[in-house]
Amino acid sequence: MTESPVRVLLVDDHPLFRHGLRALLEQVGGAEVVGEAGDGEEAIEMALASNPDVVVMDLVMPGTSGLEATRRLIDRSPDLGILVLTMSEDDASVFAALRAGARGYVLKGTGGADFIAAVRAVARGEAVYGAAVARRIRRFLATGPGSGPFPELTQREREILDLLASGKSNADIARILFLSLKTVKNHLTNVFAKLQVADRAQAVVRARQAGLGE
DSSP: OOOOOOEEEEEOSOHHHHHHHHHIIIIISOOEEEEEESSHHHHHHHHHHHOOSEEEEOSOOSSSOHHHHHHHHHHHOTTOEEEEEESOOSHHHHHHHHHHTOSEEEETTSOHHHHHHHHHHHHTTOOEEOHHHHHHHHHHHHHOSOOSSOTTSOHHHHHHHHHHHTTOOHHHHHHHHTOOHHHHHHHHHHHHHHHTOSSHHHHHHHHHHTTTTO
16 A cells, blocks of 8 residues: 655745755655745645645744744644754754744755655654754753743844843844844844744833843
């Protein structure tokens, strides 16, 4: 009896990257790509409609982030296999994704064969992590969570949140930290997702309650 192909939904805001993943999964991995989404909101709608075996999810996208989409999908469908595929390998992103319910976490530099193996493992109900991520998990278990407020944030994200809470604009933050305005905006998008807040006003309230911005 022939095994049914793994049904995959691809979620990434770069169409060319999705195209490459589709070709790899279908032509090499024998999977069936049931759809492609360019943001978290579209991913939620398509996943609930198509019921894939695996959702390959990027974390940082415009609008609803992959992290928020993962959290909402797992709330609706706890058995759904979500495999995070991202450039972000910092501890905060890894553990935020795992807390949201992702079953796997691999980096975009992963080889094609390893990526296909990860998709198949998640489809079987297994948890899977790339070597670099596995090392971070082992280190976390050995040393414990970070100290200070918002341990889920990276040091840079905490710096930016602190400045935001002190009343600085994005342009001010970029100038103070010698960053581009786009980089600051990207960091803030990550901060909002990790703190589960909708906008900068809510982030400022959370930060000031934790003693930042003084």
